[in-house]
Amino acid sequence: MSGSGAQPPPASPGPGSSPPGPGGQQQSEPPPSMLSVDLPALVSQFARSFALVFPVYVLGYLGLSFSWVLLALLCLFWMQRHRGGKSSRLGRALAFLHDEERAVRLTVSTGDLPAWVHFPDTERAEWLNKTVKHMWPFICQFIEKLFRETIEPAVRGANSRLSTFSFTKIDLGHQPLRINGVKVYTENVDKRQIILDLQISFVGNCEIDLEIKRYFCRAGVKSIQIHGTMRVILEPLLGDMPLVGALSLFFLRKPLLEINWTGLTNLLDIPGLNGLSDTIILDIISNYLVLPNRITVPLVSEVQIAQLRFPIPKGVLRIHFIEAQDLEGKDTYLKGIVKGKSDPYGIIRVGNQIFQSKVIKENLNPKWNEVYEALVYEHPGQELEIELFDEDPDKDDFLGSLMIDLTEVEKERHLDEWFTLDEVSKGRLHLKLEWLTLMPSAENLDQVLKSVKADKDQANDGLSAALLILYLDSARNLPSIYEGNFGCGYLKERRASGLVFCENTTSLYRALFHNPLDYNPDALKKSAVQKALKSGKKINSNPNPLVLLTVGHKAQESKIRYKTNEPVWEENFTFFVHNPRRQDLEVEVKDEQHQCSLGNFKLPLNQLLASEDLTMHQRFHLNNSGPNSTINMKIALRILSLEKQERSPDYQHSAQVKRPSVSKDARKGSFKPQVSNSPAANRAPVSMAADPDKKTDAAEKSHPSNPSPQGPTNLSRSSSGLLASNLSYSPSHLSVKEPTPSIASDISLPIATQELRQRLRQLENGTTLGQSPLGQIQLTIRHSSQRNKLMVVVHTCRNLIAFSEEGSDPYVRMYLLPDKRRSGRRKTSVAKKTLNPVFDQAFDFSVSLPEVQRRTLDVAVKNSGGFLSKDKGLLGKVLIPLASEELSKSCTQWYDLTEDGTRPNVTS
Template sequence: MYRALAFFEQEERNVQQSLTSSDLPSWVNFPDVERVEWLNKTVRQMWPYICQFVEKLLRETIEPAVKGANSHLSTFCFSKIDMGDKPLRINGVKVYTENVDKRQIIMDLQISFVGNTEIDVDVKRYYCKAGIKSIQLHGVLRVVMEPLLGDMPLVGALSLFFLKKPLLEINWTGLTNILDIPGLNGFSDSLIQDIIYSYLVLPNRITIPLVGDIELAQLRFPMPKGVLRIHFLEAQDLEGKDKFLGGLIKGKSDPYGVLQIGNQLFQSKTVKESLHPKWNEVYEALVYEHSGQHLEIELFDEDPDKDDFLGSLMIDMTELHKEQKVDEWFDLEEVSSGKLHLKLEWLSLLSTPEKMDQVLRSVRADRSLANDGLSSALLVVYLDSAKNLPSDRFNFNHDVLKQASVYKSLKSGKKTSSEPSPYVYFTVGNKSFESKIRYKTNEPMWEEAFSFLVHNPRRQELEVEVKDDKHKCTLGNLTVPLSGLLEEEDMTFTQQFSLRNSGPSSTLKLKLALRVLCLEKQTSASDQLSSVQVRKASEVKPTVPSQRLSASESPLPPAYTTPTPPMEASTHSLHRREERKEEPSTSNLSTTISNSQKHLPHKDSMASLASDISLPFATQELQQRLRQLQNGSAPSPYPLGEIQLTVRHSSQRNKLIVVVHACRNLIAFTKDGSDPFVRVYLLPDKSRTGRRKTSTIKKTLNPVYDQTFEFSVSMVELHRRTLDIAVKNGGSILSKHRGLLGKVIVDLSGEDISKGWTQW
């Protein structure tokens, strides 16, 4: 891998020496995702000091918090903290220039950390020692700099968060010792990950103020950009996965859908024995960042053992935000057949109470007395702090005291700790949230935010209960009618509320904001065509057997006259360079085109490319390349282009390592080029978690990625697996410029992958 990277860097230096800046194409000077080796060199230089900061954070912040979280951990301490000498690496940076507020800068950092970390912990009370041997972290970290100022330091604050859960792997030592400690039998690797996600994954974020007068709460807990209402309606022509008589008879499927936006996950009901299921379900998801986020949908066939994959879909939230309303059939990806009917509505957040009655009528909340149904408003609750919570045993709420553990202590005469461990329980309708616990304090500071989708704010209330986790009793409660927010300026107010059934001066400080959910684009799909190009079932003509034509014999047919091809026929092939020598190749790289066709006009690839993208510019370019190939004037024998890969297996870590270096001579989807990205599967796993994807490089036919992906697989299992690598155009699902640029199948059974290889 390092040799390949060094080769690319040397080639880049040679090109820059021989060409002036004006001679280079724009994607070299201004790529969408930029390589930032200067930043990696800076991080490498700063790494020892970053490690010092992490050690200080662990000892001064994390260690006291762990000690106070559980009485069994009162002797917890870090005995060794070594972050290792391998610094975090930034594989690329994307800076957003469209749909961004003028007073902010938004950038995405593709980070990768494979550290030889050693962190040891000691719980002396139980003579327990455990630790972390290594950590791996891979994900996209968003950095938001806002507000931009006219004075130094020019930026008011930094906000850091992951748009979706990063890939995190922790190699533990002595984990079983921790599980033996009383009260920690629920401790697990996933629990630690969930704790990290609760601080760093959207909508959670870390905000670092750079000047003193910035309103930190507004930056840490910004209002969502909008709400996406998803009508998950029906599907057609799904694959039949249930088979009988040893696979001789194909049956039907039991399909269900999994939908995800950020860390919000929805699962539909299962429709039994159907290839044309109807769900007719509606979900509502908060969208905090429409740039860079996607609605991801996967369909599965429910089985008793392992559910089968039925197709997937990924919709760019930026395009959806522009469209506002979409009602379309979408072709499912990664499968030979199947399409999904969705109705998607972008709901804007308005602080105008005049719109409330109109929205209530549209969701029929004005007629129904129920508290569930489609939402008409969004309530955001900012929990700030509490003061003078009851700490003396005589100030506890005696209405619920008899149910509390402290009551038994009082009756027995035992000494009780006076300081409560409070948390707050919020409820609106059928939805509830709990705040974090603040240990041993009667004046806790939370600084947390919670969002509720509200059916009818004219009737519903926010119920608040302050509880004591230590004594298992209520410290006070209050009720806030949401109708009062409609009368407030900007439908927002901040107040120090007096608690009922609490101490004489116990208060809770809350900030409440209500926003009306409004569909601003009211035109129907029939009134205005969207940019979605979908092949309807009625438009697909029956398959007519015909003799295949070469590029020189017939023009390419338009897509709507082309039947949907099976999976084998619709794959395009990127070719590996033929070795000039007669020795066996260093890899066994197979493509979907046979060897006898590699230097002939690629009729199957040409036809399938046309049926897949249906773009005149792309098909004309392919025809031109094929004609050049026929008359011997082609610059390359591979009309769809090439991809450079490094493939290696690490037996020590049981990992398959795939490095996607670059592509060259790809087909241009438009006159501006293509927006290619690379998708990698280790077959037969085609689940969401098994998918790896590079960044999208805009407007280029020769993208450079240099991105590394890993798959957990043993050497024995590896010989039964296959790499499926596809190069795709990164247009959104709402764009007609999406499609497959080419595909490579890498057979891993015939070689010693542990030695590794790098080649086109």
């Protein structure tokens, strides 16, 4: 030891100190700069603060009431509660997947049990779930590749504003798709096919994020639940490998769907939009995967896929929804002390087709006497589902349900029975069901026309005598689109050039004539065509074609194919035909962007009657189109025949009535039922007038006589590929029930009339206006005695006033006065930016002929602005006293629009 004292041990470096240098010296770290700032965090904090403060500033700047702040807080709290409920349901579903057997034993109610518990012919097939779980990572890779290589480029090419669209994250989660039960059909099945029903359930904690960089917009999905029954058909079975020719997939009915949104799409969780968003997505799924739509995967090249994509329905179910007895009284008074009656109506479902009957006010023994017709594509596994409800202003009360196996109906062909309602203490329902067979020959057409009384009735809105089935394949050599100082093509020279000119009438008048009255399209010769070609501005050399198919008053539209002269649709359509000898099929190819016609043709249906098997498959030449423009279609006509079974006198049938799978407790939390607007659900009922000579006392006989229809009924379209139709049949019973009066319409009427008068004075401005300054509307009005309904067809309007510099967005609203309830309102679709809109939409009002003589038809043409837009207003109005109209005959007339609806001058 040295004499100097012990040196203290060197201090160990702290966690934040630098390690010693090579020479044992410790390197000092420069102190952090005082000016370093986390810029992204600062911008994020500023954005959040601005988003909180700016709405308050806007409220003060506009001088709005403090109640808007309370309304915003209410919406915010409701959104948080709704999202919390979604997260809770997702957590319960995930917990159920982790330990299914334990959850089934302990916590799951009877109504929520899997299908393999309820039905002995449904197998659990856990081996299939283990296989899917093992394959799930590779399935996720395939789906991610599909999103990035197929969907993302398609979205970018659909619109120039979406050129920066991209998926930033695609993660389907670690929970695979589950199959809760498998059922294989062995009876009533073709020997060359295998039919399986898979109970599909997917509860995914997935994350799918997308971004549009151009608008700094981010959105996404963080969880999805989907439950449904998917049918898998393997057909045809072959004698060579791989033994199966093709695979077809589809849902028997719309699946249950729940989505939890993130980012900007959180707005879809606000009140009023949360249910709408899921409905829109379900409608998109229905257009691809819900019967009659399907996905067909060929497994061998020799299989005619066109045959598989042209499915012929197994039959048509005609439902006579007659009456009910001894229903429960749900309307109470004095807080339940005094029991009243009910306002019953029915919801009828056949697969994806939904019908709603009229409401019978205050009656426990209602008589509807309505008829519906529904297509049946796959009767094994499909049921007729009927639910009765009591109409209330808030939530409708449940009155009973009924499920009938369609396989039994097909065997019986004809059923006329009283059925006891399930899930209620009392109540019976009287139905008459008829199974109509599709016949490929016209041998018994006269008998069928006589049975539906189409041999005497000139109208095209009765009970159906035939079914028209179309397969829209493709089109070739469609003309291109140009826009210039030229009208839409009238001359052969324009069509021969392979072009379609979009109309610009104002510039055409200025360029060619001093007096617009001198305009004569037949005077424009080839030199004028060349002049227009030189001066025309090329907008898009390739059109965006869609096809409009029309039979009578029923119309359907195909999907849009973008930027192509040779579109391929591969879509199916069906039409119910009242009289094939008098009706025509009208086909028009249109450009979606410019609303120009690219060609058309008309096919009388009596030509199909002379064809082999009532079928035509060929390319049809398009009129008013290019020289070589054609459209490829397969068209089949099938006669609806009721084949009566020969039974022994002591034979008794047993229509299988199934118990509903939804428990009554689960139904109590459901909201008011709404009728879907899907195309397959659009069917109009017919009111049947009972024969007075065949009245029977229902109290004396257990099976009262069925009132037979006195005439045909109007049954509307059924579409397999319809996304949005500008030309549609809009029966009253399919509208969403809104029994409350339209108070806002009554209050705004005087203000709208004053604004219209001011607009008229501005238009006049010292000049003399014509006889019809507000324009005219063309209507067809007729009363159908067989259906006991007033039929109104809104055809077109002309010379409407412009509500803005871009024109007007007109639509037509109708009431049958004095009824001004919202349930009595009828509205057409909106025609964008036009002063001469074409609607061609039919509506009906349930009213008898003596009563309609005392009514007045209130028709108003209005301008439709956007949400919170100031461009909404009245364009003109007409009040038509129906006592002065010849309603027994179908009469089409022009009516002058005025500011208050008076003085309706009529022009034939």
